[in-house]
Amino acid sequence: MPQIAHQHNYNLKDEIKAYWSLRAETFDSQPGHEIFSEAERAAWHGLISRHLGPGNGRKVLDLASGTGVVSHLLDDLGxxxxxxxxxxxxxxxxxxxxxxxxxxxxxxxxxxxNTMELDSSYDVITNRHLVWTLVDPLTAFQEWHRVLKPGGKVLIVDGDFVNPSPLAKLTGFLARMAARFHIGKQPAHHGPASSLVETHKSILARVYFSNGARADAVVELLKQAGFSSITVDQDLRAINRAQKANFGFLKGLERATQHRYAICAVK
Known part of the structure; x- marks a missing residue:
């Protein structure tokens, strides 16, 4: 798979778009993206319901929807x-x-x-693993605030993938060593193709949250955009447990020790 070329007038947002377009081919084969068990589906349903309640036909805009994984979870819930x-x-x-x-x-x-959707046209906005890639998150949050109806909610699921904890560093190292020397059961492929790894690193170094999308920094920008009643939920244990079977023990442990969270805020 070819590297993404740097071209004149080809900016960071263009690079991000091209990168994820190339990732589309294998996106659903990767644990952490598609849902691989009913236990994982139930865990995601539980997280969404905990913050948003029943669907009841309410209109939701699922941003950076990719192949529709979260969109289908929301559709499940009405x-x-x-x-x-x-x-x-x-x-x-x-x-x-x-x-x-x-x-x-x-x-x-x-x-x-810049969704170009009408003012106050959605009850809910959701996104998973979008915020860390944003070039201008404050502008994005202000846009989401505009598109939501009064009383509407945004649900962000994201994490700091730049600053692993000491335990995450150790388990990540052990997982790489186990894969290198074919020790134990090897998990399914879960990252970008090797030809895109450097592209991913380059993009990560230049986005707004290049030093890590910590929950408190995201919350501060949400406040600046006009959101209130902001809650940070770091209890993603049910999802982590369900995903562990496909990641393998060490990779699953590494993910469980990362700074991952769901943030819910109200317009």
């Missing part, structure tokens, strides 16, 4: 779902998956920092 992504290869897979499963989820191409 929300009226619009998924938005700016990668056409991701959207192609999302639409095909929804058709195969008989879902009526709408998928649109759009930019999370």
């Amino acid at each position: 929300f009226s779902v619009t998924g938005m992504d700016w990668s056409e290869p991701m959207l192609e897979r999302a639409r095909a998956k929804a058709k195969a499963r008989g879902r009526t989820i709408r998928f649109l191409m759009g930019d999370a920092e």
